[in-house]
Amino acid sequence: MSFPNIAIIGAGPVGCTLARLLHQKLPPSATITIFEADTSPNYRSQGGTLDLHTATGLAALEEAGLTDKFLKHARYDGESLKITDKDLKVYIRIKATESPEGAGDHLGGRRPEIDRSALRELLVESLPEGWIRWGWKLKKVLPTKDNGAPRDHQLVFTVTEAEQDGMAAVTRTETVSGFDLIVGADGGWSKVRSGALSSTKPCFSGIVAHELRLYEAEKTAPQVCEMVNRGSVFAHSDGQRASLQQMGDGTLYVMVCYRVENESSLLDKAGCKFDATNLEETKAALLERLHDWHPLVREAVSKCSGYTTPRSLMMLPVGFSWPHRAGFTLIGDAAHLMTPFAGEGVNVGMEDALRLSRAIAAAVKSENGVEMLDREVAAFEADVCVRAGSYARLTDELRQAWFFTENSPKAVLPKMAKAHAQFHAPTLLKPFVGVLAAGYGYYKARNPN
Numbered sequence: 341m342s343f344p345n346i347a348i349i350g351a352g353p354v355g356c357t358l359a360r361l362l363h364q365k366l367p368p369s370a371t372i373t374i375f376e377a378d379t380s381p382n383y384r385s386q387g388g389t390l391d392l393h394t395a396t397g398l399a400a401l402e403e404a405g406l407t408d409k410f411l412k413h414a415r416y417d418g419e420s421l422k423i424t425d426k427d428l429k430v431y432i433r434i435k436a437t438e439s440p441e442g443a444g445d446h447l448g449g450r451r452p453e454i455d456r457s458a459l460r461e462l463l464v465e466s467l468p469e470g471w472i473r474w475g476w477k478l479k480k481v482l483p484t485k486d487n488g489a490p491r492d493h494q495l496v497f498t499v500t501e502a503e504q505d506g507m508a509a510v511t512r513t514e515t516v517s518g519f520d521l522i523v524g525a526d527g528g529w530s531k532v533r534s535g536a537l538s539s540t541k542p543c544f545s546g547i548v549a550h551e552l553r554l555y556e557a558e559k560t561a562p563q564v565c566e567m568v569n570r571g572s573v574f575a576h577s578d579g580q581r582a583s584l585q586q587m588g589d590g591t592l593y594v595m596v597c598y599r600v601e602n603e604s605s606l607l608d609k610a611g612c613k614f615d616a617t618n619l620e621e622t623k624a625a626l627l628e629r630l631h632d633w634h635p636l637v638r639e640a641v642s643k644c645s646g647y648t649t650p651r652s653l654m655m656l657p658v659g660f661s662w663p664h665r666a667g668f669t670l671i672g673d674a675a676h677l678m679t680p681f682a683g684e685g686v687n688v689g690m691e692d693a694l695r696l697s698r699a700i701a702a703a704v705k706s707e708n709g710v711e712m713l714d715r716e717v718a719a720f721e722a723d724v725c726v727r728a729g730s731y732a733r734l735t736d737e738l739r740q741a742w743f744f745t746e747n748s749p750k751a752v753l754p755k756m757a758k759a760h761a762q763f764h765a766p767t768l769l770k771p772f773v774g775v776l777a778a779g780y781g782y783y784k785a786r787n788p789n
Contacts, residue, residue: 342369342370342371343369343370343520343704343709343710344366344370344371344520344521344700344703344704344709344713345370345371345373345491345518345519345520346362346370346371346372346373346519346520346521346522346523346700347373347374347375347495347516347519347521347522347523348372348373348374348375348523348525349374349375349478349495349522349523349524349525349526349530349531349532350374350375350376350524350525350526350527350672350674351374351375351376351378351381351460351464351472351474352460352525352527352672353456353459353460353463353686353689353690354525354671354672354673354686354689354690354692354693355374355376355523355525355526355671355672355693356374356460356463356464356466356467357400357401357404357463357689357690357693357694358523358525358671358692358693358696358697359372359374359467359471360404360406360463360466360467361400361403361404361693361694361697362697362700362701363466363467363468363471364403364404364405364697365697365698365700365701366700366701366704367704370704372471373471373473374467374471374472374473375473375476375478375495375497376472376473376474376475376476377475377476377477377478378474378475379474379475379500379501379502379509380474380475380502381461381464381472381474387456387551387593388455388456388551388585388587388593388595389415389453389454389455389456389572389585389586389587389588389593390453390454390456390459390683390686391419391451391452391453391454391683392410392414392451392452392454392459392686392687392690393451393684393687394451395691396684396687396688396690396691397686397687397690397691398410398452399691399694400690400691400693400694401690403694403697404466406462406463406466409462409466410454410462413454413455413458413459413462413588414452414453414454415452415453415454415570415586415588416452416453417570417571419434419435419451419452419453419571420434420435420569420570420571420572421433421434421571421572421573421574422434422569422571422572422573422574423574423576423749423753424573424574424575424576424749425575425576425577425748425749425750426575426576426577426580426582426630426632426633426634426637427633427634428567428573428575428634428636428637431749431750431753432753451683453571453572453585453586454588455587455588455589456686458588459686474502475499475500475501475502476497476498476499476514477497477498477499477500478495478496478497478526478531478532479496479497479498479513479531480496480531480535481493481494481495481496481522481531481532481535481536482494482495482496482515482535483535483536483665483667483668484667487666489667490519490520490521490522490666490667490668490714491517491518491519491520491667492517493517493519493522493536493667493668494515494516494517495515495516495517495519495522496513496514496515497513497514497515497516498511498512498513499511499512499513499514519667520667520710520713521667521668521669521700521713521717522536522667522668522669523668523669523670523671523696524537524668524669524670524671524674524675525670525671525672525674525689525693526674527672527673527674527677528542528654528656528673528674528677529541529542530670530673530674532668532670532674533662533670533674533675536665536668537662537663537665537668537670538660538662538663540656540657540660540662542654542655542656542677543654543655543656543657544602544603544652544653544654545652545653545654545655545679545739546599546600546601546743546744547597547598547599547600547653547679547739547743548597548598548600548603548650548651548652548653549595549596549597549650549651549653550595550596550597550616550622550626550648550649550650550651551593551594551595551648551649551650551651552593552594552595552596552619552622552623552641552644552646552648553591553592553593553594553644553645553646553647554591554592554594554640554643554644554645555590555591555645555646556590556591557586557590557591557592558590560643561592561639561640561643563636563639564584564592564636564639564640564643565586565592567584567636568584568585568586568592570586571585571586572584572585572586573585575633575634575637576742576748576749576752577633577748578745578746578747578748579598579599579743579744579748580596580597580598580599580629580630580743581595581596581597581598581742581743582594582595582596582630582633582637582640582641583595583596583597584637584640592640594640594641594644596626596629596630596641597653597743598629598743599743599744603652613625616648616650617648617649617650618648619644619645619646619647619648622648622650623641623642623644623648626641627641627642653679653680654677655677655678655679655732655735655736655739656676656677656678656732658729658732658733658736659725659729659732659733660675660676660725660729660732661721661725661729662675662721662725664717664718664721666714667714669696669717669720669721670721670724671689671692671693671696671724672685672686672688672689672692672693673685673689675689675692675724675725675728676688676689676724676728676729676731676732678731678732678735678736679735679736679739681735681738681739681742682731682734682735682738684731684734684735685735688727688728688731691727692724692728695720695723695724696717696720699716699717699719699720700713700716700717702716703715703716703717730763734759734763737755737759738756738759741755741756741759742756
């Protein structure tokens, strides 16, 4: 039998990054299979846009040999960023650069933007045909008992064959086994995690979000588009944020987040007071909530069309880890689900993929591949729990600062500046850098642009 035989659950950006890296690093005798619940690579909306960071997401694409293809989709003008209050008074302004060679204003290096759907398409199309089994939704995991061999672990799938030529979709159950390693890249509600590694579940962050889209923004809302300036605007008031982000096709991605007492206030119409899946009801409710915000923010919401997606923002506990179990591991949101307020989730997940691919490749090159694979994966897990834990703490600091601090954004800026600066500073310099950054944030709060 081939070695290694690896199953990756989930064909999102993180799972596909791992597959691409393994394709680059492993010999032809290796077998890689990705199981994905979507029935086809339709590149449905993957949310809005994201920025990839030099040391994490961009490093993974570089090692995967995909930098040139990424640059065809990357928007370096998308680095433009404004942090404002509800009246659009600018407190922080980060200018875009025109090319990959520019230094950029961001801590931690360059942060070019790419639409989530474009990133997924780029990664999927970089894989050999047949590697992804579309329509395979993991139903449950049946681990071996008493520390049995990894190849005896079983995966039970609900398999859906897409509709063709007017024929209805066909669904069946399939059970597969024989894998040296099963990688859970299956998101925050990972079946791999819950079925084999941990009973810990995501918890509600206290924040809900409504995603909307303003199509052909230059035509339908030119003043809004000019204000966004092909980048991102994050407008804040106490416990609320309105985000406006330029996407590659000219759409503005609009997301309104706010603090609530419990999750049911969004999911239950009786608690929410409106149908959060209905665009017109959602727009009316948001415009009422934003009644005293700047007219351009309200215009952006009012001119959105198509559909809306409500989200309860969930997170795994900060510092989450899991016991090592031979034949299983986790990457991405399955390992460290975070809220989006530090912009690190996908980047950390892609770094997971990079480091796990190196661990697997090292094991394959060794004399005792099976034993070394288990050792390398265990070492990877020890690293990811520490590394991702630091990002999770940063993200949670920012969540609490932005949504649970009064007088936002003015009172938040010193906390934000300190958190970011200390995160990127060398250990010995963190206290000193933190004081300087907090002072800078205090100055910007009182001297907006």
